[in-house]
Amino acid sequence: MISFPFRVAAKYVMPGGTAGRFQIFIFHRVLDRPDVLFPDAEPDTYRFDRIVKAISAVYNLLPLDDAVVRLQNGTLPDRAACITFDDGYLDNYLNAFPVLQKYKAPATIFIATGFMQGEIMWNDRIIEAVRSFTGVFELPELGIRKMDCSSISCKRDVIHALIGKVKYMSPEARLGSVTDIESLTGFVQKERMMMCEEEIRALRKKGVLIGAHTQSHPILAALDDAESRREISGSKSDLEAVLGESVTSFAYPNGRYGRDYDKRHTEIVEQLGFEFAVSTNQGIAAKDSSLYELPRFTPWDVSLAKFMARNIYMAMKG
Ligand SMILES: [Zn+2]
Known part of the structure; x- marks a missing residue:
């Protein structure tokens, strides 16, 4: 990708100083290899390398806490941007961090702390159970009637249907349903997928910012x-x-205002002493953004030039 025209455009839509604004990229996983089930969802290491290379050639990457302070006191550089990850996947440590180091790109990782002892997140339990399953999938309790599960695209449909049903359940009901799905498929994901305390500490020591x-x-x-x-x-x-230090940043799970969190939660986050929080509301952080709802997005496109064009377009829109 030729970065010069994108640098010029980014400088125009994302000036620094008192009119300063910055983009916050969001990632979750960096896979060992592309996932045949979700080829468009999460980058693998090779693709992540190309993305970070492109981003760091166009933007001035800053640590998120630094960018927030500089937004407030009007000292952001032009083309400012930050890289963030949600959840705390082990592949952030194994695959993403070496790439970030290679390009000297600062990053923040928001950790769901209930999974540091080897537990698996419920969505991954569903994905891995269905991935392993071939045959006819039927779970009337969840409204799933006889779905063929023998091809990649069928598995994908079953996973989407199940996650859609389970996502907004109460934690207890969700746990029950996930266990039902596992017993139906006969597969329980055992291999660790999330970072443990030691790995989180090691990343922090190497300069990665850790948020809740x-x-x-x-x-x-x-x-x-x-x-x-x-x-x-x-x-x-x-x-x-x-970590033995104060943790001052937070990310709302799923992160859409109104659907996943609301004003009650931004108030709780502020009362608990967090200095800022990030959402997944689309947009660019600017002077008038709430510090407790900073927007984040990462567009997706096979072509890196189109990926970058989308970033610039989104920044232009707001
Ligand atoms: Zn999350």
């Missing part, structure tokens, strides 16, 4: 306020115990 992302990754909007507060403050104190 609740304990069990619930949809906060589906909890009562006391449960939300417990989840949010629990993840903060869990990480502070791991």
